[in-house]
Amino acid sequence: MATKQFILSALLSALAGHAAAQGGVFTVNCAALQGSIQRADPLIYPGVVSPHVHVAAGGTGFGQTQTSAQAVAARATTCDKFYDKSSYWQPQLYHHNANGTFSLVTMTGPAVYYLNRACDYSPTANLQSSCPSTFYARAPPAGLRMVVGNPTLRTYNPSDFNQQAIQHVCLTSDPNNAPNTPYLPNQPCVRIRAETFFPSCWDGVNLDSADHSSHMAFPVGTYNGGYCPQSHPVAIYSLFYEFFYDTAAIGSDFNRLVWAMGDQTGYGLHGDYINGWNQTALDLAMRTCTGPQGVNTPGCSLWVPSLNGPGASSAQTVQTTNPNPEPVGLQGPIPSLPGNNPLSGTFVKKSFRA
Ligand SMILES: *[C@@H]1O[C@H](CO)[C@@H](O)[C@H](O)[C@H]1NC(C)=O
Numbered sequence: 001m002a003t004k005q006f007i008l009s010a011l012l013s014a015l016a017g018h019a020a021a022q023g024g025v026f027t028v029n030c031a032a033l034q035g036s037i038q039r040a041d042p043l044i045y046p047g048v049v050s051p052h053v054h055v056a057a058g059g060t061g062f063g064q065t066q067t068s069a070q071a072v073a074a075r076a077t078t079c080d081k082f083y084d085k086s087s088y089w090q091p092q093l094y095h096h097n098a099n100g101t102f103s104l105v106t107m108t109g110p111a112v113y114y115l116n117r118a119c120d121y122s123p124t125a126n127l128q129s130s131c132p133s134t135f136y137a138r139a140p141p142a143g144l145r146m147v148v149g150n151p152t153l154r155t156y157n158p159s160d161f162n163q164q165a166i167q168h169v170c171l172t173s174d175p176n177n178a179p180n181t182p183y184l185p186n187q188p189c190v191r192i193r194a195e196t197f198f199p200s201c202w203d204g205v206n207l208d209s210a211d212h213s214s215h216m217a218f219p220v221g222t223y224n225g226g227y228c229p230q231s232h233p234v235a236i237y238s239l240f241y242e243f244f245y246d247t248a249a250i251g252s253d254f255n256r257l258v259w260a261m262g263d264q265t266g267y268g269l270h271g272d273y274i275n276g277w278n279q280t281a282l283d284l285a286m287r288t289c290t291g292p293q294g295v296n297t298p299g300c301s302l303w304v305p306s307l308n309g310p311g312a313s314s315a316q317t318v319q320t321t322n323p324n325p326e327p328v329g330l331q332g333p334i335p336s337l338p339g340n341n342p343l344s345g346t347f348v349k350k351s352f353r354a
């Protein structure tokens with residue numbers, strides 16, 4: 001199937017594009033969650049209409065409000081790991097048409113990687129060195145909620161890990177031509193892969209924080225691996241999202257993409273996470289599902305006996321009716337971005353390689 005091939009090439013390029021993997025990886029492949037394209041953000045704006053439109057994948061519990069317990073108890077998941085009812089979400093992508101309207105750019109589904117990249121703080125190690133090959137990060141703890149990136153950014157600071165962790169990849173018909181940029185692509189793309197790499201170091205105490213990020217930190221040396229700092233000493237599996245947006249229909253008018261915040265630069269891309277796993281299965285996965293056969297390894301904790309496998313991605317719809325059913329572009333172009341978000345930042349035209 002084309003999708004499978006696409007996911008495989010996504011995996012290979014993801015691994016090639018980031019610091020050397022240390023083994024210990026599994027991927028959760030998901031369909032988009034139907035009904036999730038709405039101004040909902042259960043992490044940052046629980047119970048109210050959020051300022052911009054998101055699109056989610058994963059557990060069907062996603063909506064304006066979702067506690068961690070509700071995530072775990074969700075009816076179903078769009079992901080191919082049945083025990084994973086986590087919510088994975090990002091802003092929705094739009095195309096600003098020449099006549100001023102906005103067309104929704106379809107998010108076809110994400111691949112979410114759980115990577116063994118970081119290691120616990122050590123008072124004796126050189127924190128800039130790479131992790132011992134024998135180290136296993138622990139699973140994201142039950143109840144963990146976090147965000148990476150910042151929706152208000154319209155400029156790029158190349159030394160900020162929180163910005164290095166945000167990337168856009170322009171997939172063209174030539175597989176060798178996939179430019180990686182912190183800003184929205186400035187050339188025609190068959191698809192855009194929007195990437196967000198979450199901080200891998202946990203303070204060991206708080207499952208969330210007022211800004212939804214300060215209970216987490218990036219490793220000392222790089223944004224995507226290495227020793228954790230003393231302030232956040234506990235290494236968890238690194239979460240890395242790749243959300244795919246189908247941009248083929250845009251054709252040559254590619255210079256007018258905009259994230260739902262009104263962001264024309266792309267620097268405001270961000271990712272959000274609520275852990276909704278069967279925690280028993282997740283806790284065991286790094287040790288039981290990372291053999292040569294991956295999730296098909298006998299005894300892998302992600303294997304669901306009744307399914308005779310870990311599951312399959314599937315079309316699913318949110319359980320809770322959207323209380324704010326405004327047009328978001330699913331029926332055709334809309335005159336303004338939901339929330340009336342004005343366009344901001346200028347499209348980045350200069351050639352730049354991250
Ligand atoms: C504006 O442009 C879009 C995209 O080409 C098109 O679908 C839509 O019908 C146009 N709307 C108006 C009012 O002309």
Ligand SMILES: *[C@@H]1O[C@H](CO)[C@@H](O)[C@H](O)[C@H]1NC(C)=O
Binds near residue numbers: 279281282301
């Ligand atoms: C959670 O996963 C474990 C396997 O790791 C399994 O034995 C258990 O039945 C699962 N619990 C639920 C509620 O599915």
